[in-house]
Amino acid sequence: MTDVVEQSELEAVDRVIIRFAGDSGDGMQLTGDRFTTASAINGNDLATFPDYPAEIRAPAGSLAGVSAFQVQISDHDIMTPGDAPEVMVAMNPAALKSDLHLLTPGGTLIVNNDTFEERNLAKAGYDYNPLEEGDDLSGYRTISVPMTSLTKEACKELGVKPRDAERSKNFFALGLVSWMYSRPIEPTLDWIDQRFAGKDQIIAANKAAFSAGHIYGESAELGDQRVVVKAAPLASGTYTNINGNTALSWGLIAASQLADLPLFLGSYPITPASDILHELAKHKAFGVTTFQAEDEIAAVGAALGASYGGHLGITTTSGPGVALKSETMGLAISLELPLVIINIQRGGPSTGLPTKTEAADLLMAMYGRHGESPMPIVAAKTPSECFFAAIEACRIALEHRTPVMLLSDGYLANGSEPWLLPDVDGLEPINIEFDTEYNHIGEDGEAGYWPYLRDENLVRSMAIPGTPNLMHRIGGIEKEDGSGNISYDPTNHAHMVEVRAERVKRVKVPDIEVAGDPDAEILVVGWGSTWGSITSAMGRVRSNGHKVAHAHLSHLNPFPKNLGEVLEGRTHILVPEMNLGQLSLMLRAEYLVDAKSISKVAGQPFTAGELEQTILEYIEGKSKS
Amino acid sequence: MTDVMDSEAVPETTRADWQSDQEVRWCPGCGDYSILTALQLLLPDLGVRREKTVFISGIGCAARFPYYMNTYGMHSIHGRAPAIATGLALARPDLDIWVVGGDGDMLSIGGNHLIHALRRNTNLNILLFNNQIYGLTKGQFSPTSETGKITKSSPVGLISEPFNPISVAIGAEASFVARTHDMDRKHLQEMFARAHAHSGASFVEVYQNCNVFNDGAFAEITKKDARDDMLINLVHGEPIQFGSEGQFGVVQSVDGVEIVNVSDVGVESLLVHDETRSNPSTAFALSRLASRPNTATPVGVFRAVEREEYASAMSDQVMGVTEERGRGQLKDLLHSLPTWEV
Numbered sequence: 001m002t003d004v005v006e007q008s009e010l011e012a013v014d015r016v017i018i019r020f021a022g023d024s025g026d027g028m029q030l031t032g033d034r035f036t037t038a039s040a041i042n043g044n045d046l047a048t049f050p051d052y053p054a055e056i057r058a059p060a061g062s063l064a065g066v067s068a069f070q071v072q073i074s075d076h077d078i079m080t081p082g083d084a085p086e087v088m089v090a091m092n093p094a095a096l097k098s099d100l101h102l103l104t105p106g107g108t109l110i111v112n113n114d115t116f117e118e119r120n121l122a123k124a125g126y127d128y129n130p131l132e133e134g135d136d137l138s139g140y141r142t143i144s145v146p147m148t149s150l151t152k153e154a155c156k157e158l159g160v161k162p163r164d165a166e167r168s169k170n171f172f173a174l175g176l177v178s179w180m181y182s183r184p185i186e187p188t189l190d191w192i193d194q195r196f197a198g199k200d201q202i203i204a205a206n207k208a209a210f211s212a213g214h215i216y217g218e219s220a221e222l223g224d225q226r227v228v229v230k231a232a233p234l235a236s237g238t239y240t241n242i243n244g245n246t247a248l249s250w251g252l253i254a255a256s257q258l259a260d261l262p263l264f265l266g267s268y269p270i271t272p273a274s275d276i277l278h279e280l281a282k283h284k285a286f287g288v289t290t291f292q293a294e295d296e297i298a299a300v301g302a303a304l305g306a307s308y309g310g311h312l313g314i315t316t317t318s319g320p321g322v323a324l325k326s327e328t329m330g331l332a333i334s335l336e337l338p339l340v341i342i343n344i345q346r347g348g349p350s351t352g353l354p355t356k357t358e359a360a361d362l363l364m365a366m367y368g369r370h371g372e373s374p375m376p377i378v379a380a381k382t383p384s385e386c387f388f389a390a391i392e393a394c395r396i397a398l399e400h401r402t403p404v405m406l407l408s409d410g411y412l413a414n415g416s417e418p419w420l421l422p423d424v425d426g427l428e429p430i431n432i433e434f435d436t437e438y439n440h441i442g443e444d445g446e447a448g449y450w451p452y453l454r455d456e457n458l459v460r461s462m463a464i465p466g467t468p469n470l471m472h473r474i475g476g477i478e479k480e481d482g483s484g485n486i487s488y489d490p491t492n493h494a495h496m497v498e499v500r501a502e503r504v505k506r507v508k509v510p511d512i513e514v515a516g517d518p519d520a521e522i523l524v525v526g527w528g529s530t531w532g533s534i535t536s537a538m539g540r541v542r543s544n545g546h547k548v549a550h551a552h553l554s555h556l557n558p559f560p561k562n563l564g565e566v567l568e569g570r571t572h573i574l575v576p577e578m579n580l581g582q583l584s585l586m587l588r589a590e591y592l593v594d595a596k597s598i599s600k601v602a603g604q605p606f607t608a609g610e611l612e613q614t615i616l617e618y619i620e621g622k623s624k625s
Numbered sequence: 626m627t628d629v630m631d632s633e634a635v636p637e638t639t640r641a642d643w644q645s646d647q648e649v650r651w652c653p654g655c656g657d658y659s660i661l662t663a664l665q666l667l668l669p670d671l672g673v674r675r676e677k678t679v680f681i682s683g684i685g686c687a688a689r690f691p692y693y694m695n696t697y698g699m700h701s702i703h704g705r706a707p708a709i710a711t712g713l714a715l716a717r718p719d720l721d722i723w724v725v726g727g728d729g730d731m732l733s734i735g736g737n738h739l740i741h742a743l744r745r746n747t748n749l750n751i752l753l754f755n756n757q758i759y760g761l762t763k764g765q766f767s768p769t770s771e772t773g774k775i776t777k778s779s780p781v782g783l784i785s786e787p788f789n790p791i792s793v794a795i796g797a798e799a800s801f802v803a804r805t806h807d808m809d810r811k812h813l814q815e816m817f818a819r820a821h822a823h824s825g826a827s828f829v830e831v832y833q834n835c836n837v838f839n840d841g842a843f844a845e846i847t848k849k850d851a852r853d854d855m856l857i858n859l860v861h862g863e864p865i866q867f868g869s870e871g872q873f874g875v876v877q878s879v880d881g882v883e884i885v886n887v888s889d890v891g892v893e894s895l896l897v898h899d900e901t902r903s904n905p906s907t908a909f910a911l912s913r914l915a916s917r918p919n920t921a922t923p924v925g926v927f928r929a930v931e932r933e934e935y936a937s938a939m940s941d942q943v944m945g946v947t948e949e950r951g952r953g954q955l956k957d958l959l960h961s962l963p964t965w966e967v
Contacts, residue, residue, distance in 0.1 A: 041965050240962045250958055257955055264716050284946035286953035289715055289939060294741035298708035305712025308699060331702050424955045465697035465720055468676045473645065473692050475700025485647065486692065
């Protein structure tokens with residue numbers, strides 16, 4: 001295949017949002033992922049949003065089984081996978097039915113018309129064929145392609161069975177869209193060779209389908225559809241395309257190296273956190289031990305046991321798994337041992353929406369344990385930033401001998417973006433030293449070891465098992481400060497409750513920076529994965545001449561010291577959250593400010609458009625008053 | 626630090642060296658005292674270092690054990706001690722880890738962790754103090770309480786069937802399973818020493834009298850004048866024979882094992898105890914001889930088989946991969962997905 005048209009002759013667009021939608025068995029996640037990689041190599045900035053059902057294989061062709069992958073590619077810096085797609089690939093009637101409403105008016109719809117037969121139409125709830133009747137598709141540019149039959153045709157000469165050939169139809173779609181957006185071809189062909197190594201028939205079929213899609217674009221007079229998205233002027237350096245769970249896993253490995261402690265992960269499989277277990281299990285050469293436990297409780301228990309032994313103990317979970325770990329978090333608070341609990345938030349309560357995103361565990365992270373049991377909380381804001389958030393959570397845990405909750409969510413976990421790889425030599429070491437000497441002279445004049453002697457940050461002494469002479473016992477029963485001996489003394493308990501609260505307050509947290517117009521009357525306060533949507537919305541609002549400020553929290557407990565100041569004197573404080581107003585509640589309680597909640601709990605991230613609209617309403621409301 | 630230390634001789638210790646400075650606070654007359662004493666007297670003979678010894682417990686009367694040992698120790702969460710100890714053992718295979726808990730702790734709230742710890746065969750010495758009652762919460766029935774038992778929470782009689790802890794352990798693929806009781810220090814020490822010497826998860830059920838809430842639960846079999854006829858001492862390689870005159874024995878039967886009069890069958894027909902049988906069926910059958918401790922009850926080692934130890938297998942994997950690929954470099958990791966230059 002040669003590019004008959006030079007890229008320079010093509011119309012250039014600054015960005016495009018494409019959504020691949022099909023049945024769970026159609027390989028849409030893989031198709032989207034390949035398109036993303038080709039775009040990344042092309043130098044575009046991008047952001048992705050895999051949107052798939054909880055069922056591994058819902059009934060084929062059903063609405064419940066629709067799996068989609070949205071990607072925005074651009075020639076400039078972008079923060080989100082975009083609001084409404086401009087191009088949608090619908091591989092079957094169910095995909096069309098469930099996702100068509102997302103397509104922007106006038107957008108391009110590419111459908112596999114082979115699947116629009118009676119049975120599939122009925123499964124999707126159509127009693128007519130929308131490609132032929134009705135006005136569902138009016139207002140869109142529809143490209144109706146017999147992808148299945150063209151794929152089978154392309155594979156005919158290869159001796160591939162028609163049934164097997166049919167499974168390559170997603171590569172036809174990929175080929176077609178790759179042609180439309182002038183994506184480089186070689187990376188995908190190379191990838192097919194690698195991924196399916198040893199399966200020559202599958203390699204041949206996939207390549208044939210991919211080429212057929214590409215050729216279809218050229219030959220079917222779709223020339224006016226072909227555009228180019230030029231490379232984005234990104235900062236120079238080496239980039240990789242990374243999703244949140246991978247970045248987070250790597251951050252944990254980095255933290256283990258920075259602290260010079262072996263990494264121990266105790267985990268139990270749960271969506272969408274399991275990929276961290278999978279990723280870390282691959283990296284034993286970094287001294288990583290991964291332990292798949294019998295349940296969530298054992299997973300966090302084992303991690304705490306490893307921490308007690310002087311390793312960096314981590315547990316990963318999501319949704320109901322967090323609830324099961326609560327008691328062990330309480331023990332870790334009482335023992336004052338390092339532990340990192342990673343919560344990849346998903347829709348709840350209960351099983352809720354396992355594959356959809358939500359950020360409704362903030363109050364649980366903050367208050368979800370019995371007794372007064374404070375714990376530092378760190379939240380990641382973009383997929384690549386999960387790397388640094390993981391290091392930060394480990395740093396606090398180890399340097400302050402405390403459990404730390406790290407909050408990510410399904411959107412960050414599976415979404416990806418180009419990441420300018422950091423200089424690993426520039427990462428700051430994590431300081432943890434275990435005691436090896438007596439630290440106390442008793443009343444009898446004898447030297448001894450007290451596990452609850454504290455430094456100026458109230459961080460306790462820590463000697464690990466195996467250290468000669470420093471044998472001591474710790475436990476969840478209230479203990480005397482200093483000696484660590486069991487104590488039921490009322491004043492000691494009151495003292496210890498206050499010490500545990502003060503310990504968390506003394507965790508050093510960087511001041512929050514204000515983006516946009518720092519002195520604006522309207523301040524948007526966000527946390528976690530809303531960063532991208534808020535930043536995009538802010539850009540739009542400000543480009544229309546309005547002033548608005550944005551403060552984004554990475555530390556939810558303790559809050560940055562300057563947060564009170566930042567909140568002061570604003571006309572409106574808007575808090576967009578994927579919950580019913582948890583951060584706004586905390587801000588109201590802590591700072592007595594009128595923080596207004598902007599809430600979305602639809603299992604989907606905010607679009608920039610939604611937030612732009614809301615911010616504008618406040619600006620206009622204000623101008624009226 | 627550890628290698629240098631290990632090459633030196635383990636210092637001689639006495640019982641006093643293994644006692645912490647904390648006052649022991651079990652009820653006077655509790656069976657836990659004799660178990661604590663037996664272990665504190667035994668440890669100096671095991672050739673281990675105090676700093677390398679860790680006691681992990683859950684919650685319950687038995688779970689206070691770590692506070693009384695001058696070793697490292699953690700009093701953790703009800704039921705979770707085997708899980709926490711597993712993490713510690715995986716991180717630190719150099720340690721000698723004991724897990725101590727009661728029947729409620731290990732078989733009720735922590736049943737799941739116990740069976741998986743046994744299945745995985747992590748190097749832990751698990752001591753289950755079975756008193757067939759909840760003591761710390763003052764007298765409710767436990768998962769080993771006998772059917773019909775009247776307790777505070779079963780005032781009209783307990784409806785459910787109890788667990789047989791030895792059967793549970795064998796069913797959970799345990800590689801070392803033993804039973805002893807709090808009235809025989811020598812036997813306690815022998816079982817603890819065997820458990821300690823075993824590589825993998827060792828499970829020891831200790832019949833332990835709670836003299837406040839379930840006094841005399843084991844008296845019918847453990848009191849001095851009853852033992853000969855009521856305790857079936859399992860000795861590896863010996864015919865299973867008991868009674869003051871050796872008049873009783875155990876033979877294989879159609880569906881397991883049964884007790885016979887030796888005079889009826891002859892000594893040569895008795896089952897010779899083999900704790901190393903890879904098939905657990907006979908050990909299981911022996912565990913079923915007594916459904917509750919008021920009939921002749923086997924004590925001793927039911928099963929001791931060699932099986933791969935989990936923590937060392939795990940660290941072998943880590944070392945194997947590291948050797949094969951070389952120590953991981955963070956920079957290489959960050960460049961391991963497709964990259965491009967801008």
